[in-house]
Amino acid sequence: MALVRDGDRTVMTMANDFHGEPHDFAIVIPVPTLITRGQIHIADKALIDHLDAYSAPRLVEYFDYDPCRMYAMDRMPMSAPMNAQKAAREESRARSLGVTIEARYTVGEYDILILSATQSNGLETWLRENGYTIPPGASSVLGSYIRQNMKFFVAKVNLGEHEKLGYSYLRPIQVAYESPKFMLPVRLGTVNAAGPQELFVYALTRKGRVEATNYRTIKLPSDVDVPLYVKEEFTPFYKALFSEQVRKENMSTLFTEYAWDMNWCDPCAADPLSRQELRNLGAFWVSNDPNSGGAAEVFLTRLHVRYDREHFPEDLVFQETGDRQNFQARYVLRHPWTGSSDCEAAKTYKASLRQRQEKEASNLASLTGWNVNDVRRKMNLVSTDTPADKKWWQTIWQ
Amino acid sequence: MKRFDPRLYQIGALTLLLLYGLTALDFDTTWFRAALVIGAAIGAQWVCSRIWNVKFDPRSAAISGLSLALLLRSNSIVFLLAAAGIAISSKFAIRWRGKHIFNPTNIAIVALMIATPRVWVSPGQWGNVAFFGFLITCLGGLVVNRASRSDVTYAFIAAWSAVLIGRSLWFGEPLTIPLHRLENGALLLFTFFMISDPKTTPDSRAGRILFAVLVALGARYVQFKLFHTNGILWSLAACSLLVPIIDVLLPGGRYTWKQGGSSWSVSPQWRWHFVPGLLPRIRSAAFMSQRAMPRFSIARRRWRSSATAIAP
Known part of the structure; x- marks a missing residue:
């Protein structure tokens, strides 16, 4: 999910990692205002991929790594819509249920409806009758959004268009709207989810870092020395690290993984986004005139949250802060010197190296929750006992 | 002692x-x-x-x-x-x-x-993991204060809880939502250490309760109408401007730290007997405000005589 925000203007880009059949895909998202056709756009998937690559947690050296491509969004799992009904019939049935189809658009490969409703039962019935599988309990959540005068953005895949366009994946949907609410509705997604949900929020703002106002937002541990073999296992390492941090924080925080001025990076996991890409994402204040010099004035915050109903009872509310300090989640690999030499300094170095590797092992164990002995084994640290480490009694009777 | x-x-x-x-x-x-x-x-x-x-x-x-x-x-x-x-x-x-x-x-x-x-x-x-630890620390403050001016704290907590719970009931939201909003370290800090500041709250008990309710309503407006963060801070600053008016309408004893917790320098009948005398007091307020307004200014050394009240 990318959120571009300045003042009351928001552009939301919803990407997803949906792997099923296109006809199984559907989303229902509460939105604060009515959305017209011009406010909806289908984006290029490469935009979000680039944003992800640019901001992903990284090893400090430029080793190849597998950026963790785990998008998620607030999505209600739903089954395929039934046979298409006549629009008119649909609308009159909708009216009788207190549901108003405010607008109906086909944009790219999606059929999009903007619904408003007067009662949650009616909306739930309408969604069910139109083939959406609504989880039990969704009705009360829908009801609270209805009372707040929110509209519902409902999208499903238009199979004909999808086939015609020929994409093997679903492209991100973009919605631009103006509202003082700077929030993400996540409650629908937690109603019947089998387990915790995962969400990445890429916030692009003008002033500075974005954080949640109703949950703690903390930085992922960073700048930690880890064993060299992490290079080969970066994705499992990062997944284990994130899970362990979520566990330590009792699944009640959001994690900042990246916060950086979009004009540069160091080290760069990928090039910063171009002005055109930023505009495509919705950063309306960025000039696309190649001759206009100066900085792009975009600050990127990448937030990662794992949430469920118990730990995240209310929707995520954000604020833009004045914080422009750069932060990245990065992990340091230090290659030991492997030459051979007998000088005194080499002995000291080797002794210190042992300690350093021991520290790397315990760092890794603490970051990921992995067993320290397994880590040692993988590092080929046979024994951790150096003479200096031995207790005094261990040498008496030898 | x-x-x-x-x-x-x-x-x-x-x-x-x-x-x-x-x-x-x-x-x-x-x-x-x-x-x-x-x-x-x-x-x-x-x-x-x-x-x-x-x-x-x-x-x-x-x-x-x-x-x-x-x-x-x-x-x-x-x-x-x-x-x-x-x-x-x-x-x-x-x-x-x-x-x-x-x-x-x-x-x-x-x-x-x-x-x-x-x-x-x-x-x-603050998160809400250690909320109850915070709560106990803050409640300790009330004990030490001997509840002298804790009325504003109680009144605010009651009013703000009513705002949050009422809103969620109206929207049909589960009560875990207002509870989550109440279990906030920033709110506790505000309630027990900021709004309760005896030097800036109204002098009378009725005035303080009115003040607390106004702050809660103002915070509701900022947070749920303007959708702006930190509603309680904005609201307290705005409502503080009303304190002189509240003090004129509902006068009471002035607080001084030196006498510690339960100090009242005015006889207790002023605390609750404001209702019968309210109208004459509004008239005198209009008169007093003419007299008092010029003193609301930024100047040096004007209040040297009230030195004991300045210190905090």
């Missing part, structure tokens, strides 16, 4: 919260910055005491400094120093009838948030 100064308890409690925040909650600040802002507040108190010629007492300044260290964030040290300066000098410079108008920490934060986008307050920084 000499009464225990409630400010010492506050300093202890706020220090504990700050230490906890810096070590366990990853507050977005550093030890250096926290020490700097506390030092700056005490320094500003010393300077202002010299200028206004009153006895230097660091206790209230330490409370303001600790509160700023707990709440205000900025990349720039200049803004943190400015906050300490505004907080302390506001006590001396913005006064009405011998009483300062704004809670020092509150006005410093609000003034800077208006003036620059480079400062912010993170209401989410």
